[in-house]
Amino acid sequence: MDVIVEQKLDSDCKLVWKVITDPNLMRNWFFENIPDFKAEVGFTTEFPVDSGERIFTHLWKIKEVIPGAKIVYEWRYKEYDGIGEVTFELFHSEFGCIIRITHSGLESFTQEIPEFSEESCRGGWNYFIKDRLTNYLNR
Template structure:
């Protein structure tokens, strides 16, 4: 499935931009709200990490490669899966708005993933990103500030 329109999820977060940046780029924080089994993560262009996520008996070995970093503003990385064809690209962009930070996630399909798996349907991707950006991350930040 390849769709030229990216999935876009925007969220206002009640935290300073530096706090949000750390939450989306520091390994220990990312494990709290994003993926608990990320083995390593460094803010370096060309850094690559891989980790296994299993769903309904299927393996999805995530492979992320950092492509762009603008500190406190934007991080972008490609992602694919060892077991399946296809490639995606996601950016996290931060904008400071007085006492809140706006996070805009954009997720693109660069090369089509298998159309026969529910995990690769657009609706599944949309729901996953909405959960992470609009629920998991804000809840994590609220606990940090509370």
């Protein structure tokens, strides 16, 4: 099952790429405690996210990079079995840029934890992309 979220952005794709790959900028709209990030195949990072009820230590590994257009993360958690993949894709348009997030592999995580549901995943990506990223770019 894939969760796909798309958003039209009134920004140039070059700027959007920078905002989704520069850790100093990512901390402003994505996760503020990302220790480091590099858009390079093989790069890994780890950081905890506290949901209030549980800790989710994010383990990311970059699997594919097409500079300015696409980046693919392996997305896992230290505390839970399962492995997902998140793809960020950028498409030029007449008004700016379209960003598409595809999150696959949700079914590999236990469905006993509400945060791993399709609804929660979709809600999270809508929040990050349609709210946080859009507002950050429009500030």
